[in-house]
Structure formats: structure tokens, C-alpha cells
Amino acid sequence: QVQLVESGGGLVQPGGSLRLSCAASGSIFSIYAMGWYRQAPGKQRELVAAITSGGSTNYADSVKGRFTISRDNAKNTVYLQMNSLKPEDTAVYYCNADLFLSPTAEYDYWGQGTQVTVSS
Helix, strand or coil: EEEEEEECCCEEECCEEEEEEEEEEEECCEEEEEEEEEEEECCCCCEEEEEECCCCEEEHHCCCCCEEEEEHHHEEEEEEEEECCCHHHCEEEEEEEEECCCCEEEEEEECCEEEECCCC
């Protein structure tokens, strides 16, 4: 079985920083893409940032220039460095992995979510 374990959420003041981590473990053949999504109360889950195994990245317009996604392929771990945080960044952040359990078996996995609260 595959698990995605997130860490790094918490409470931070506006303008502050947090770093989220997500480690994938289990019988994984390879991971194509990993990313972070977030869901605020009463809103739909939205993509924050994603990164492929080759290092290509994609960011939501609302976080460009403030958030940086990175990845350690050897550790099956993805990171999200969040700077200049705003109250509107408050949400539950979910890790996502598009991975293969075999050369032809592709699956989508989610972490349990970690709360990020930006408030003074």
C-alpha cells in the first residue's frame, strides 16, 4: 500500500513562512508528478503547485512569486516553501502523487491533509 505523509502545517502570522513536506512510501515503481492542493472552508479544492519527475513546475496564479515547489526524487518527497503568507492562504493543504505501482499501473494518491492558518 502507498502512503503520503504530510508535515509542516501550522499557525503563522501574515507575511510569515512555512515549509510543507510530503513523503511517499510503499511499493512504488515510479512517481510521475507530485503536487499540493488546498481547500478552504466553503470552497472547492484547488491546485497550488505541482512538479514532474523532470522538474517542470506549475503554480496557481495566486501563489506565483511567493511559493516554491521542489522535489527529492531519491526520497520520493515533495516540498512547498510558502513565503509572504496571506490570510487567504488559510486552508487544508493536501499532497497529491501521480505514480506507478508497475510500468503500466498508474494511480492517483492523496495525503491526509495539513492545516495552514495565516492569522495575526
